[in-house]
Amino acid sequence: MTLYSIAMSWNDTDLEESPIPRWSQIADRLRTDIESGSFKPGDVLPGEAEINKRFGVSRSTSRAALDYLETEGLIKRRSGVGSIVIEPRVERPLNQISSFSEDMRRRGLTPGYRTRSVKVVSASAAIALELQLQPGDDVVEIDRTMLADGTPLATSITYLRPQLFKKSGIPTIEELDSGSLYERLRRDDIVFAGGDERIEAAMADTMTARILNVRQPAVVLICHRTSWMPDRQPVEYVVLHYLAERYSFHVKLIKA
Structure with missing residues (x-):
């Protein structure tokens, strides 16, 4: 300082x-x-x-x-x-689906990941609804921190259908720490065609503040995103907590 x-x-x-x-x-x-x-x-x-x-x-x-x-x-x-x-905010457009790695590289930043866990869990009613499954069905849960130039920028908990990994198997923590989940899915012939995203502002809880290395009170942008393939079959449901002082979203509007 x-x-x-x-x-x-x-x-x-x-x-x-x-x-x-x-x-x-x-x-x-x-x-x-x-x-x-x-x-x-x-x-x-x-x-x-x-x-x-x-x-x-x-x-x-x-x-x-x-x-x-x-x-x-x-x-x-x-x-x-x-x-x-403070570090300048990273801006992401809301009219396209792209990986965190792609967003960071476009801005000249080095993306990184810190994976806390990869495991198969039972889908809650809310997760099952987003992935068009039945409550209690198996889903893969991936819990990670997203880094920009080594600095924590967001937390991410992603839920995916296990069937998506029939070709290469569920990725390991080491694999996820070294690369983009979206790039891994593309190698398994998973193509993203669209998605829905909801964004809300909230105060970071104690755990999120600790992971993002910020003092409380701190504001986060919570994003709930469901992405799907061309046949509208859901690929993922992800909940992200972005540090509001470092991240912003941009949307272009047209007159109705």
């Missing part, structure tokens, strides 16, 4: 007299420094008192600037520490 230094990157130009609110001008300057790399992930931004002194503004103005940067997902404010620059 690097403390802020005026000599590093602070712009000495006074705030402009313009219709743009002063808090917005301050936020713009800090955002520019973050995006240019002058402030890197882990660096601590100037605090409210320093901003007040530098620009001759009130505490409410400096607080508004920092609050806005936090809503943009650029910083995380921690009591007793300050405003810490």
Whole structure:
């Protein structure tokens, strides 16, 4: 963690007299420094008192600037520490199915996996409904953490029909740690044609916060996704918990 230094990157130009609110001008300057790399992930931004002194503004103005940067997902404010620059959010479009590995590589990040367990379990009523099975039928459960450049980004619990693995067998923990589940399924001639996804925001429970290495309270985006093949036979039902400060979703809209 690097403390802020005026000599590093602070712009000495006074705030402009313009219709743009002063808090917005301050936020713009800090955002520019973050995006240019002058402030890197882990660096601590100037605090409210320093901003007040530098620009001759009130505490409410400096607080508004920092609050806005936090809503943009650029910083995380921690009591007793300050405003810490965080890793940029990973954005995923909602109009296509792709593996976590593909998403990360498109953004220049190195995907990784930490598999906690692979086992056959009895399908609950909810899982059976998603996979078009009977409650109590066998399903393969895969519990993993998804990593980007070695940093935990999401947790994933996937349920699949055992019949999907007749060709190559159920993957081992070692196999799943070293590659994409979707790529493994494609090698077994499993083709994804579509899916349904539901997303909701929630507070991370103790276990999820520990796995994602974040302090509570922390917000996660919970995704429930069912994917199917061209004949509409379900392939998987997966529940993912994405760290909201690191992940966002993008959807294009058209007029109805």
